[in-house]
Amino acid sequence: MRIPSYQWREISLTESYKIRALAILMIIAHNFLHLVMDTPGENEFSYSSKKYRAFVDGICNSPTDSVRILFSYLGHYGVQIFFFLSGYGAVLNFSKNPPSWWTYVKRRLLALYPAIFIAAIGMFIYYSSHYGFIQTVEEDGAKLVRQMFGISNFIPDNIYKPIGPWWFIGVIVQFYLIAPLLFKIPLMNTAKRPLILGGIALSSILAEYYFGDSFRHTFHCHFNHTILGHLDICALGMLGAHFKKLTIPLWAFVLAALMFVTGNWHGTLWIAAAFWMTILLVPLLRITASKLSKINIFDNTLRYIGQISIYIFLCNGYLRRPSLNGAEDDPLWWKSLYYCSEFILFVILWATVSYWIDQKLRKTLTRKPQT
Numbered sequence: 001m002r003i004p005s006y007q008w009r010e011i012s013l014t015e016s017y018k019i020r021a022l023a024i025l026m027i028i029a030h031n032f033l034h035l036v037m038d039t040p041g042e043n044e045f046s047y048s049s050k051k052y053r054a055f056v057d058g059i060c061n062s063p064t065d066s067v068r069i070l071f072s073y074l075g076h077y078g079v080q081i082f083f084f085l086s087g088y089g090a091v092l093n094f095s096k097n098p099p100s101w102w103t104y105v106k107r108r109l110l111a112l113y114p115a116i117f118i119a120a121i122g123m124f125i126y127y128s129s130h131y132g133f134i135q136t137v138e139e140d141g142a143k144l145v146r147q148m149f150g151i152s153n154f155i156p157d158n159i160y161k162p163i164g165p166w167w168f169i170g171v172i173v174q175f176y177l178i179a180p181l182l183f184k185i186p187l188m189n190t191a192k193r194p195l196i197l198g199g200i201a202l203s204s205i206l207a208e209y210y211f212g213d214s215f216r217h218t219f220h221c222h223f224n225h226t227i228l229g230h231l232d233i234c235a236l237g238m239l240g241a242h243f244k245k246l247t248i249p250l251w252a253f254v255l256a257a258l259m260f261v262t263g264n265w266h267g268t269l270w271i272a273a274a275f276w277m278t279i280l281l282v283p284l285l286r287i288t289a290s291k292l293s294k295i296n297i298f299d300n301t302l303r304y305i306g307q308i309s310i311y312i313f314l315c316n317g318y319l320r321r322p323s324l325n326g327a328e329d330d331p332l333w334w335k336s337l338y339y340c341s342e343f344i345l346f347v348i349l350w351a352t353v354s355y356w357i358d359q360k361l362r363k364t365l366t367r368k369p370q371t
Contacts, residue, residue: 004249004250005247005248005249005250006247006248006250006253006283007245007246007247007248008240008243008245008246008247008248008283009244009245010241010244010245011085011088011240011286014303015286015289016085016088016306017302017303017305017306017307017309018289018292018293018299018302018303018306019081019085019282019285019286019289019306020081020082020085020305020306020309021289021301021302021303021304021305021306021309022078022285022288022289022302023078023079023081023082023285023309024078024305024306024309024312024313025078025305025344026071026074026075026076026077026078027075027076027078027079027165027313027316028312028313028316028343028344028347029071029075029340029344030042030071030072030074030075030076030078031075031164031165031316031317031320032316032320032323032324032327032339032340032343032344033068033071033072033075033336033340034071034072034073034075034076035320035324035328036068036072036324036327036328036331036336037328037331038331039058039068039069039072039073039336040052040054040055040058040069040072040073041054041072041073042072042073042074042075042076043073043264043270043273044076044224045222045224045225046222047267047270049265049267051073052073052264052265055069055072055073055264062333064333065333067333067337068333068336068337068340074277077274077277077278077281078281079168080230080233080274080277080278080281081278081281081282081285082168082172083172083175083230083233083234083237084233084234084236084237084240084278084282085237086172086175086179086234086237087233087234087235087236087237087238087240087241088237088238088240088241089237089241090179090182090234090237090238090241091237091238091241091242092241094180094183095241098183099180100180101180101181104176104179104180105176105177105180108176109173109176112169112172112173112310114358114361114362115310115311115314115354115358116148116169116314117148118311118354118357118358118361119311119314119315119354120144120148122315122318122350122354123140123144123162123163123315123318124136124137124144126318126319127140127162127318139162140161140162143158143161143162144162144163146158147162147163147166147167147169147170148166148169149169149170149173150169150170150171150173150174151170152166152167152170153167153170153171153221153225153226154219154220154221154225156220156221159222159225162318163314163317163318164317165313165314165316165317166314166317167225168313170225170226171225171226171227171230172227174226174227175227175230175234178227179234182200182238190242193238193239193242194239194242197235197236197238197239197242198235198239200231200232200235201231201232201233201235201236201239201275202232203231204228204229204230204231204232204235205232205271205272205275207223207228208223208224208228208229208271209268209271211223212229212271230274232272232274232275233274233275233278236275236278236279240282248283252279253279253280253283256276256277256279256280257276257280259272259273259276260273260276260277260280263276289302305348307355308348308351308352308354308355311350311351311352311354311355311358312347312348312351314354315347315350315351315354316343316347319343319346319347319350320343320347323339323340323342323343323346324339324343326339326342327339327340
């Protein structure tokens with residue numbers, strides 16, 4: 001009898017765009033819906049058994065509201081896909097003609113920061129139109145600058161202000177800084193790489209278990225607001241890049257699902273919940289993207305959304321308030337989904353303009369002067 005299995009294969013650039021598209025849609029739907037009344041919230045940076053019970057009760061008692069509840073509680077795991085793909089991409093970058101530390105870091109920062117600067121200017125324009133330029137600068141200027149450069153993650157009242165999702169900037173910059181150093185150890189040795197990457201993932205989880213509380217008390221910073229709390233997912237992505245082809249038995253995913261569910265019942269096991277969810281989510285998004293891509297319009301849409309995903313991520317946090325006000329005024333589940341859809345379309349439009357500006361600026365700056 002043949003045991004059901006999943007055939008792992010390399011992720012192409014085109015496929016990675018489609019995966020990013022699905023992940024970013026998860027994220028922005030979550031960022032919107034978890035703020036609406038009567039949704040369970042999420043266990044992202046801290047654990048609450050009440051939130052998990054509210055999630056289960058909501059699904060059981062209000063099945064028509066399942067979409068809203070699922071995105072509210074699980075949508076934030078889309079962030080882990082970006083950590084996974086960052087680890088995956090790091091291995092590809094170093095497998096062929098490995099760059100120096102500075103070359104790699106400079107390349108990644110130059111790819112990231114134009115989008116950040118454009119998004120920050122967009123935020124000032126948007127907020128100034130509502131609250132006035134002077135008030136925006138006085139209330140949010142310094143905090144925004146600290147978020148842009150990743151310093152805010154170590155300042156408790158600045159982590160989510162003025163733009164909630166921008167805690168990610170500090171963490172991903174930290175990953176860029178340490179990724180080349182990871183390859184100073186024998187990661188390039190094919191035989192040792194899986195063992196070392198497994199050790200890094202396990203060390204990240206154990207470090208949060210043993211030192212998470214003391215880290216928070218000593219540095220006033222959550223472990224998951226640093227790259228230390230996400231190295232397990234980055235290492236998982238590196239491991240995925242190591243294997244060109246791999247047969248994964250179905251029982252491995254069943255085990256991951258059981259560990260994820262158990263982790264939501266118990267605060268200690270919850271520390272590894274994101275790791276188990278990523279094992280489930282990556283194949284699920286790949287299969288979903290493959291199915292949708294059979295329809296041409298969905299294929300093109302996913303590819304485009306994936307290309308502008310960084311702009312969507314950077315601007316969604318400061319654009320949601322008008323649509324959120326509508327959802328909060330009457331939190332019926334179908335109205336929440338309507339306003340969420342309206343918000344997503346607005347964000348994609350705003351991100352499209354930001355992307356266009358970015359591309360124009362890059363072409364202008366790299367254009368050689370005529371002699």
